[in-house]
Amino acid sequence: MSTVTFENIFHGDSAQVGKLRFNAAGFGWKAYESEENNPTTYSGHDVRHATWFRVARNFQLRLTMRQAEKPRITFDGFKRDDLDKLKRTLDEYFNIKLETRDASLKGWNWGKAQVSGNDIVFQVQGKTSFDIPLSLVGNSNIAGKNEVALEFNPPTPTVHDPKDLGKRPPDELVEMRFYVPGKSMKSKGSDAGSDGEETELDEDGNEISAADAFHNLIKEKADIGAVVxxxxxxxxxxxxxxxxxxxxxxxxxxxxxxxxxxxxxxxxxxxxxxxxxxxxxxxxxxxxxxxxxxxxxxxxxxxxxxxxxxxxxxxxxxxxxxxxxxxxxxxxxxxxxxxxxxxxxxxxxxKVTPPGSFRNAQGLNGIKANVKAVQGELYFLEKGLIFIAKQPILIDFSKTESISFSRVGGGIASARTFDMRVVSKTDAADHVFSAISKEEVTPISTFLQSKNVRLKNEMEEAVMDIDGPLSDDDEEMESIASEDEERGKKDKGKKVAKKAVDDDEDESEDEDFQGSSSDGGSPSESDSDDDDSGMASDASDPYMEELKRKTAAKRAKNKEASGSGSEEEKPKKKKAKKEE
Incomplete structure (x- = not known):
């Protein structure tokens, strides 16, 4: 049986080059790099139509097939001189006339879009600019008043090399939009008595826009809705x-x-x-x-x-x-x-994945958390984390480097909540979940440790440092005590000045009063009365009781220090007198 062979031919979207061979029974294509594999073959009786078309990879032979699962087959890489040879081959073997179609090379983005057979054809001045198989259209939507948005199914390229099995092409066409202005027009019927067009109406008598008509036609012809x-x-x-x-x-x-x-x-x-x-x-x-x-x-x-x-x-x-x-x-x-x-x-x-064995402080499966300014719910699964919000986030434990707890900022809000940072092995950016209630530290730590996840608690250094400097609460208590002491001194000074004006006693008595108030730094009777009366008013307040206790302890410490100092000074004075 005689055969006709064409070299350096691409099959479909494949990047591999092979040879295309025709005979009276059919045709087949085989890649050069996979000689051990069987060629891809087709029957000549299944060919319905053939078109010669100019494409990026030289010229293309486009064959329209009778099978619904493979409506079109393309071969690229033909040279211009192969046209006559290909015409004779198709006519002799399959009795198919090869049609030559001119392509528009103007580069315009406005023209006429129509559904022709199993393709969406976009023409510019009567010449085809591009066409799209309807089998690739996954969805059609009206985007705006006059826009039709087409979404495409992920391509399933023909794999001729077992090494390429499961790989997706690097570039994909995922969406295309057509701006279709105006109203939908249809030809007038013969009973109208005149040629021309009229506006198309729906069942309710409303005018149909051209975008709606194009959208409905694509949904009817493509693999959408009831057609599936x-x-x-x-x-x-x-x-x-x-x-x-x-x-x-x-x-x-x-x-x-x-x-x-x-x-x-x-x-x-x-x-x-x-x-x-x-x-x-x-x-x-x-x-x-x-x-x-x-x-x-x-x-x-x-x-x-x-x-x-x-x-x-x-x-x-x-x-x-x-x-x-x-x-x-x-x-x-x-x-x-x-x-x-x-x-x-x-x-x-x-498999349907249920929530993990994690339980929060209230016995529920998840916790509330924030990602930046977005509030959502964080669930701990057996093999990862999932954050449910407007845009969910899924994290696998196998791709997690470590998880750390920290308190960011200061004040009461940071004392009640903490942040959880998830460091990924693969992603450059970390995931930070903030505003988590502090009572969830223990349940989260217990669960993550059971999953062998590396943990780092950065809050313990700040919370458990008791032997170091005073904490914020101690400093606040000390400052309040000093302020109360100053306020007491000011009140005492005012009372002394008032007593000096009102009393008619002699100056010596005033000097004795002043001396007794500043002798040795020890508190006077009036100081004790004022302090005791001030504390008594807030005796029922636990906070003030604690403040009173700390203030008394501090004053006792100062008194002891001043007493020891006076005892050291007296022996020194006596010794100096003896030497003289």
Whole structure:
């Protein structure tokens, strides 16, 4: 059997070069670097249409196939001189006429977008600028009044080398937006009696915008909504915290669809890699957290986690097509979160992770914490941490270098709370959880030590340093005592001045009064009376009792020091007199 071979040809988006060979039965491609592997072959009877197109890698042969799972096959790298040879080969072997299509090279970003067959074609002045297979469109949303946002499924490139199995391409097209102004127009019917166009109306008689018409056409033609098949089970009016809104959860055999008023997300089960079922700290609600890779997108915002919430006592009846799956019952009458988690576990094949054995001071599964200015709930799992907020954070213990406790700042607030810093082995930035209640130190330390996580408590140096300088409380007590002592002296001086004016006694008596008040630094009778009366008024206050005790101890210490000093001075004076 005669064959025709073309060298240095790329298959699809592959970066490997190979050879393409045609014969009367079909055609096949094999990479140069993997000669031991079998070639990728196709039957010639499955080819419906062939197009010659100018692309970045020279020229492309685009073959439209009859199979729905492979609607289009492309080969790049042809030279301009290969056109005549390729025309003869396709006509002789498969009776297919090769069509040549001109590409627009103007670089304009405005033109005409339309759905042609299985592709979205964007044309500039009648020439194709680019086209996108509808099979790659994962979702379509109306973003704004006249914008249509298309989200694309992660590509699944053809892997010809076993070493590349599981690897994703470095660059991906994840979203594209079309600005479609104006109203949707349709051709007038023959009964109108004249040619031209008229505004398209919906069932209620309202005008349809061109953006809505384009959006509806893509949803109808692409792999979105009802086209993917009948839903297995639907849960209505579910509160989703991230991304926020109320959605209907529609389960399909290979995907989960979130249908809202203005947004529509389709999540393939292959992108769900973690499932968590966590009770909230209010002991009323339960949260379901889905870890997504790749994340869903809304404009420039990425959502790597999907968080839904239900009341604990909310029940649901589910009795639709779930009986097809062996590990699901035909009918459920149970709390909503239990039914949805069981359906997810069965359809995705992923394990549902419950909260760990950690219990806080109140006996709950998590604690309240802040990340910067965002307040959330921190849960300690058996193999990591998860912080539930607007943008959840997941940390694995296997990727954690150490965890440290510290008190930042001063004052009463820092004495009641502490910060927990998680140092990662892989990430450059650390995760800091602040405003954690001080009573949670012991439960957290006990749990993390059981998981062999390195801990460092930086609070002990500041809290347990008793033998060092006075603490803040002691310094405050001492300053208050000195202030009270000064205030007592001022009051005593005022009373002495008043007594000197009012009394008519002689000057010697005044001198005796003054001398007795300053003799040896010992307190006078009036001082004792004033101090005792001042303390008596606050005798019932524990704080003032402590202050009184410390002040008395200090004065006793000073009196003892002054007494010992006077005893030392007297012998010195006597000795000096004897020497004279």
């Amino acid at each position: 098949g009948d839903s297995i089970v639907v849960f209505e009016d579910i509160l989703v915290l991230t991304p926020r809104g109320r959605f209907s959860l529609e389960f399909y055999p290979d995907s989960l669809r979130l249908l809202g008023k203005s947004t529509d997300y389709r999540v393939p089960f292959t992108s769900i890699h973690r499932i968590f079922l966590l009770p909230k700290l209010d002991d009323i609600h339960v949260q379901l957290v889905l870890g997504l890779d790749p994340p869903i997108r809304q404009g420039a915002t990425r959502y790597p986690f999907l968080v839904a919430q239900w009341p604990k006592d909310e029940e649901v009846d589910a009795d639709e097509e779930i009986a097809k799956y062996p590990d699901l019952q035909r009918k459920y009458e149970a709390p909503t979160f239990q039914v949805i988690s069981r359906v997810l576990k069965s359809l995705t094949g992923k």
